[in-house]
Amino acid sequence: MLYLRKRERKAPMLFILPSLFIVAGIFLYPVIKVLSDSFFLINGADRKFIGLQNYRQIFTDKLFWTAVTNNLKLFLCVPVLVVLSLLFAVALFQRIPGWKVYRILLLIPYILSVSVVGIVFDYLLREDGLFNQILQKAGLGGLSQPWLGQTDTALYAIMVVVVWKELGFGIVLLLARLLSIDESVLEAARLDGAGILKITRYILLPELKSVLSFYIILSMINMLSWMFNYVFVMTRGGPQNSTYIMEYYIYQMGIRYRQYGLSSALAIFLLLFAMVLVFLQQQVRKCLEEEY
Amino acid sequence: MKNRMISMLVMLALVLSLIGCSGTSGGNESPPDKDGNVKLLLWWWGEGDTPGSKAWLEETIEKYREVAPDVTIEMVEQTSDQLYPAWESAIQAESGPDIQFLWTGIWALDYVWKNNLADITELIPEEEVSHWTGTEGLEYDGKAWLSPWYQISIVWMYNKELFAAAGLNPDNPPDTWEELLEACEALKKTDVIPLELGGMKDGWGAPWIYAAFAPAAHDSMKEFVEAATIPGDFISEKHMDWFEKIHELVEKKYTNPMTMSYDFYQGRESFLRGESAMGLATNGQAIQWIEEMGGEEKVGIMNVPVMGDGKLAGKLNNQSHSFAIPSFAKHKQEAADFLVFTHQPEQLESWYKHTKNIPCDDRFDEEWLETESEKQIYQELLTNSVPYPEIFIPAMVDQEGMYAATQMIFSGNTPKEAAQHMEDTAEKWRSMDSAGVENFTNWGKSY
Structure with a gap:
């Protein structure tokens, strides 16, 4: 009997073997290949094992730390995205006049491609661009700058564009969760005299906790691994390498400089960084689940 | 526990087998198809910097069909951003173009040093090579490794x-x-x-x-x-x-x-x-x-x-934009023959008419120059130029x-x-x- 059960348990394994093979091929193989490459000095077809030398090289590289710092700075977008998404989602949930139109308008930037957004903002933010013209018309001409063309503003200008573009996703995510809340609970709160602030504080926010934790971690991972297009289209890492981020540096190192070993080491570092975030997300989720 | 171990071992075996399978079989000369036809793949760049180059390539390929009817050439245009990433991927996969456009100097010789390019002088007759001009950035070890296309200043x-x-x-x-x-x-x-x-x-x-x-x-x-x-x-x-x-x-x-x-x-x-x-x-x-x-x-x-x-x-x-034949190319000789064809006087004249750029060949005839500015640039190129320092x-x-x-x-x-x-x-x-x-x-x- 026990023997039969064991066989029964093994049978499904055989059925999932093909899909396992495909999953391994698609996901695991590239990671293992990159990990393996990160221990080699690769020069054309020649490969020489050099242990952790690539990692030592990148850790002593100033530009690597600039890229890491910039990725960390990009995390500043996360609280901004969360707060704005929350505000807009609650406002739309309250069905303010014209909320359906606003919902569409707020989602449009998210639908646009990064390349289009990058090019448009490139025009808007240049020294003779619309943004500076508005500043001048408002009597604030002294503030006009080449926003993407100078080291102390370029990254922050990119961050503004990122928030503008990515906000729509957060709003839709939170709004979807809000719309699934039992209407009777809200009705009861209103009958008890709760205003919008109290409803938000005591009903909506607790209901949004798990979605918010997911959104925060997702946004942080985005700031690490999905910013390449913005940098590539708007600044190409410049001016003066001031907007280098990890992804762009991996690209430059691997594709432009043909330093595959170093590029792989950078990629593994980025992967580990992202994995730490995923782990954090799981811990936060567990905590929240235990709380309820 | 035991089952988990088995699953992990299966997974490991799969991954290892994948790694084992990853070696490519590129680099071999593949024979023409049963009808004797050869298809060449040409990756190129340049329309942005040299307007007219696309039209010329299309025309030249068409003309080459008359000379070599059993050879078809597919041209794939690359943007500035695609050119080298695509080429790098082709090298890694040992599969891709039979003719590859490359910028000159380090952008070309790096691939010579890494054995990614075929020795073009073994494929193209010496007499033909002797007509090439603007090869300074393409030379290493006493010879040119790419076929220069046109000079750009x-x-x-x-x-x-x-x-x-x-x-x-x-x-x-x-x-x-x-x-x-x-x-x-x-x-x-x-x-x-x-x-x-x-x-x-x-x-x-x-x-x-x-x-x-x-x-x-x-x-x-x-x-x-x-x-x-x-x-x-x-x-x-x-x-x-x-x-x-x-x-x-x-x-x-x-x-x-x-x-x-x-x-x-x-x-x-x-x-x-x-x-x-x-x-x-x-x-x-x-x-x-x-x-x-x-x-x-x-x-x-x-x-x-x-x-x-x-x-x-x-x-x-002055730098010469050039064509290379990758070491993994399937039809090296056919690719070289086409490059020789692009350097024939009729093609050189047509190139200049399309683009107003000087081709890298001493068979270029000064008579084809029309305006004073064209003559001025040509004279400078001929007598007073140095390679592009980048x-x-x-x-x-x-x-x-x-x-x-x-x-x-x-x-x-x-x-x-x-x-x-x-x-x-x-x-x-x-x-x-x-x-x-x-x-x-x-x-x-x-x-």
Whole structure:
């Protein structure tokens, strides 16, 4: 009997073997290949094992730390995205006049491609661009700058564009969760005299906790691994390498400089960084689940 | 527990088998199909820099069908951003084009050093190779490794009407650094941009400026080849000279104040719009711009001003865009035969008519040149040119170093700071790419 059960348990394994093979091929193989490459000095077809030398090289590289710092700075977008998404989602949930139109308008930037957004903002933010013209018309001409063309503003200008573009996703995510809340609970709160602030504080926010934790971690991972297009289209890492981020540096190192070993080491570092975030997300989720 | 172990072992076996299967079988000569037909894949770039090149390639491929009916050629155009990533992927996969377009110098020789290119001299008869011109950046170990296609230079242009409006002689553009500064000063007073060097936000303009200004302080190209390998060389007086010149132009407000807001191509077009009095363009584009802007009465080509006391001062830069045959190519000989065909006089003439760029072949006939500007550029190329210096700078030093250093100058940093940045990047490159340093050192010795 026990023997039969064991066989029964093994049978499904055989059925999932093909899909396992495909999953391994698609996901695991590239990671293992990159990990393996990160221990080699690769020069054309020649490969020489050099242990952790690539990692030592990148850790002593100033530009690597600039890229890491910039990725960390990009995390500043996360609280901004969360707060704005929350505000807009609650406002739309309250069905303010014209909320359906606003919902569409707020989602449009998210639908646009990064390349289009990058090019448009490139025009808007240049020294003779619309943004500076508005500043001048408002009597604030002294503030006009080449926003993407100078080291102390370029990254922050990119961050503004990122928030503008990515906000729509957060709003839709939170709004979807809000719309699934039992209407009777809200009705009861209103009958008890709760205003919008109290409803938000005591009903909506607790209901949004798990979605918010997911959104925060997702946004942080985005700031690490999905910013390449913005940098590539708007600044190409410049001016003066001031907007280098990890992804762009991996690209430059691997594709432009043909330093595959170093590029792989950078990629593994980025992967580990992202994995730490995923782990954090799981811990936060567990905590929240235990709380309820 | 045991089951989990088994699952993990299965997984490991799968991954290992995948790794084991990853070796490609490229590199073999594949025979023609059963009807004897051969299909060549040609990856190319250039329409952006050299308008007309696409039309010429299409025409040439069509004509080649008459000569070699059993050979079909599929051309795939690459953008500037795609060109090298796609080529790199092809190398890794050992599968891709039979003919690959490459920029010259380090952008080509790096692949020679890494055995990614077939020895073209074994595929093309010596007599044919002897006609090639502009091969300096393609040579290593005493021979050319790519088939040069056409020569491209960054030439100086000037707007005669704006010169006249500023009280300058429109038939006598500046010949020296001092004259250039005087002209810029006069032009500035008329509220035009005296000298457009292109937008600098994306950094792409740095190599053009390097080509236009840097040779003036040097005596030979060897000094450029060796620069990256000699510690401290980029902060030497000679290598810092061009930063000082650009710095002076920027400080005196002779360049476009929007330089750091614009990408390279956006900035450059201020000359085409008649907003700047002098500017830079590729040779073929310059001829087209002259036509667009109203002809040679209005716009002219300047000889490169003599801006230093080096032997290379006043010389026009020049590089040859070229075709290589990858070592993994399936039809090397057929690819070589097609490249030979592209160098036949009929094709050379057609090339010039399409693009106004000089092909890399001594069978090019001066009679095909039409305007004075075309003749002027050709004469300069023939008698007074040097290779484009960026092709001697390692990619990392170029893009991380020179791009940023040039942006520093336009952002108010000193030449010393800019040069130090370039030197620091060279130092980083030396510590990261020992094979590259060795290759550059050997390359330098061959000069």
